[in-house]
Amino acid sequence: MTLRARIRVQHPLSLPIETPRLVLRDFRKADFEAVHAYASLEEVARFMIWGPNTPAQSRAAIDGFIEDQRAKPRIVFDLAITLKPKKRVIGGAGLRITDWESRTGDLGYVLHPDYWGHGLAEEAARALLDAGFTDLGLRRIVASCDQRNRASARVMEKLGMRREGAFRQSRLIQDHWRDEYLYAILAEEFLD
Numbered sequence: 001m002t003l004r005a006r007i008r009v010q011h012p013l014s015l016p017i018e019t020p021r022l023v024l025r026d027f028r029k030a031d032f033e034a035v036h037a038y039a040s041l042e043e044v045a046r047f048m049i050w051g052p053n054t055p056a057q058s059r060a061a062i063d064g065f066i067e068d069q070r071a072k073p074r075i076v077f078d079l080a081i082t083l084k085p086k087k088r089v090i091g092g093a094g095l096r097i098t099d100w101e102s103r104t105g106d107l108g109y110v111l112h113p114d115y116w117g118h119g120l121a122e123e124a125a126r127a128l129l130d131a132g133f134t135d136l137g138l139r140r141i142v143a144s145c146d147q148r149n150r151a152s153a154r155v156m157e158k159l160g161m162r163r164e165g166a167f168r169q170s171r172l173i174q175d176h177w178r179d180e181y182l183y184a185i186l187a188e189e190f191l192d
């Protein structure tokens with residue numbers, strides 16, 4: 001049985017998600033320029049499993065996000081991070097249900113470098129963790145990063161996530177084997 005077919009009891013994620021400085025909402029086709037502005041950058045893609053994107057790859061990514069929005073039940077929530085007050089798209093944050101029986105999800109985030117260093121990734125990710133635990137009813141949310149990605153590891157630590165593993169050469173990306181950290185947090189730890 002597919003993951004989708006096994007998900008019967010699922011509360012929808014309430015969108016948009018608002019935080020003091022941000023609004024997280026579904027991506028639209030019109031977000032192409034804003035998405036490509038960060039997804040095409042070498043410094044953004046350095047530790048990612050994708051990119052730097054060509055325009056066609058950024059368009060395909062948005063098409064994929066829109067396809068995921070239509071799935072019933074929906075298991076992938078890749079959201080645009082927009083900055084108040086103009087609600088300009090400055091990045092993306094994603095939560096994906098990876099194992100419904102174990103109520104487990106996977107978290108990720110990316111921001112345009114113009115907005116790094118202000119706690120915005122932490123703010124977006126914290127809101128997604130909250131939505132994952134309270135709306136979706138997840139029990140455990142994990143996130144992983146390249147071991148050299150100090151900023152991402154720090155974001156996870158600020159969120160109260162625990163480093164549960166350090167994997168050697170766990171991913172092959174563009175002919176290079178990557179070492180990764182796995183972080184996780186439980187609903188009871190986050191909501192405490």
Ligand SMILES: CC(C)(COP(=O)(O)OP(=O)(O)OC[C@H]1O[C@@H](n2cnc3c(N)ncnc32)[C@H](O)[C@@H]1OP(=O)(O)O)[C@@H](O)C(=O)NCCC(=O)NCCS
Pocket residue numbers: 043044045047048108109110111112115116117118119120121122123144145146149150151152154155158
């Ligand atoms: C990872 C990323 C989303 C962080 O965004 P951000 O808004 O700058 O994150 P925050 O401001 O919430 O927190 C970053 C933390 O990392 C720290 N940091 C940044 N660069 C660092 C470095 N090279 N070494 C150590 N710490 C670093 C910052 O000081 C900050 O910690 P602090 O609040 O204790 O000072 C952003 O760098 C990014 O988009 N990178 C490219 C995409 C990516 O790698 N995504 C994660 C994939 S796993």
